[in-house]
Amino acid sequence: MGTDESRAKYHNKAKDTLYNYYPALDKDVITSQRNLADTEALLGKNLELQLESSSDPICSSAGCTQYNHPGDSSAKIPRNYFVPNFGKDPDMTGTMNSISIAEALKKHHLIMGTEESRAKYHNKTKDTLYNYYPALDKDVITTQRNLVAAEETLGQKLE
Numbered sequence: 001m002g003t004d005e006s007r008a009k010y011h012n013k014a015k016d017t018l019y020n021y022y023p024a025l026d027k028d029v030i031t032s033q034r035n036l037a038d039t040e041a042l043l044g045k046n047l048e049l050q051l052e053s054s055s056d057p058i059c060s061s062a063g064c065t066q067y068n069h070p071g072d073s074s075a076k077i078p079r080n081y082f083v084p085n086f087g088k089d090p091d092m093t094g095t096m097n098s099i100s101i102a103e104a105l106k107k108h109h110l111i112m113g114t115e116e117s118r119a120k121y122h123n124k125t126k127d128t129l130y131n132y133y134p135a136l137d138k139d140v141i142t143t144q145r146n147l148v149a150a151e152e153t154l155g156q157k158l159e
Contacts, residue, residue: 002159014130 025033040047103109111117136144151158 012132015132 036047099110147158
């Protein structure tokens, strides 16, 4: 108990990882927060997100100006207008080309986003809820208490 061998044998490797639960904010987030504060100071208004809304169900969160209400000539929005089609996105075309080349080289077809692929590549370690500080067994508590009593009786530290 308490030897280098036992410490190495029963070492919990998960405790070696230092998790940063409060990472420093990204510089873009800090800049956005500063810009928001400057804008609020300039306008003299507090710009907060509206978390709860009790609005007209026909209107979206953007307001009612997008709809042509009967008898409202001020909100005429053009419809059926021409939308240009510039073809496939070149980045997506390149990515799909790279995937097809890799599949041909490895003679393996990638199947992604299906239940079968999710099950095959599922990381089982993420299913485990680790208890890093479990309650001690009553025998361990008794042993520790007896060890302390023996050390006090003998006047010597037992390691």
